Structure formats: structure tokens, C-alpha cells
Amino acid sequence: MGKIIEPLRGVHDVLPAQAAAWQHLERITREVFAGYGYEEFRVPIIEQTQLFKRSIGDFTDIVEKEMFSFVDQGDDHITLRPEATAGIVRAVISNGMLRENRLRVWCMGPMFRRERPQAGRYRQFHQIDAEAFGFEGPDIDAEIILLSARLLKRLGLTRLKLLVNSLGTPASRAAYRDSLTAYFKSHENALDEDSKRRLAGNPLRILDSKNPEMQRIVGGAPSLFDTLDAESKAHFESLCAQLQSAGIDYQMQRFLSVPENKKKK
16 A cells, blocks of 8 residues: 555645534625625636735735745746735726726635644635725725624634724825834844845835844834824724724724734634
């Protein structure tokens, strides 16, 4: 008898005894999204590598270290999707769906990142994603948060914490980038090599540094809230007011970036 071929590290089989739990998750998810008027969307597991480089950014850990990318027999650069948003946006645009003005869609499926497997973190993981197109103002932000809260409650999940922040307008983000660049340049001699490289490309990614020696410097960095313009502040304050009115507890998050290991489900 030949040697048994084991599964790749970081991926798992779903056995018949476990299938019922997955079916329960999928059924509840479909019911909740349908109740909010979101339509199911299915996009390919493989996409052009450039799609993720453009949407996620060249200076992220996902693009630099974690994507499963290869060149196929036709010299096409292909990547197994590391997240869902880029593929949905690509599909909406390429299928001309923005002509419908407003669109609510969701998808569910496997994503792939080549990182060190550990408890709660796998190379193939599953993500539920909701996207809304053509909506302005904080109402749609509140809707997606309320939808997520309803879904988690239906699934029986507790002991959860909601962190909220604001991306601000493009002008606010540009001002924050300048402020962050100036701050880190004033501490450039204390930056590690990875942070020095990111300083020239995308200083916001320094906030995601996992180096313990960098935490003091990162902790003293300016907050995005310090550079928000009036429009962005009004948007964010309205969102918070809606969450309070709906009885949703939340905590303010000081920095723009979220550590990538907290994004996955």
C-alpha cells in the first residue's frame, strides 16, 4: 500500500458529521441577507493577480507574503482570491451592473492566504461578504452593521466587540497620510527595515507592524480623527448616533488600519 497523501497544511476536510453545521450557517445567512434585500452573488475563486494588487495595495502583507499566485500555461498571472470585495467590484463593473444605480449583494465562500497555520487561522478560510453600491451617507454603513449584528445573533454568537473608525474623504486620507509620513520620518532612525520600506510606499501599513519593538512608536502616531474634515466628522457622528439608537454597543478605534489577523472569519 502506498503512502497516504495528507491534506495540505492549513486546509481541512468537511466531514459528513460537520456538514449540518455548515448547512445551518448557510441557511441562516441567506435568510438574514434576504430580509435586508441583499442578493446572492457568486464570483470566481481565481482572478488576475493585478486585481488584488490594485485593490489591496502592493505594500500589504496580503499581497507581499500571503497570496497564492502563479503563472499558468498561457502566461496569465493568476491568484486564488484572498478576500471577496475585489472580485465582487470587478464583476459588478465588468457586467455593467452599475447602470442599475443601487445594488445590494452578498457572497460566501472560501478564501486563500498562504500564512503560518495556527489556531483559528487557516490557509483556506471562509468569508461572508456584503457590498452596497450607489448609496451615500451613513445610513448604508449603519445598515450593514445592523445586518451583521442580526446575523451573529441568529447564529448564537456572543462576547463580541465592535470597533468603529472612519476612512474619511479622499482629502482627509491624504492629509492623514502626510501627517503620518511626517511623524514616522521624525522617528526614522528607530524604524525597523520593513517599516522604512513601507514609509516610502504606504506609511499607513506601518500601523500594522507586528514587531514588539515598534509598538511604542506606533502607539504615539497621530490619529486619523485629528485630520477628518467637517463632512467626514458629520458622517461618522451620524453613524454613531444611529448605532446608539439601535442599541448597538461599539468602541472607537484610534487608528485607520486593522490588524489583518482580525479581519477573517
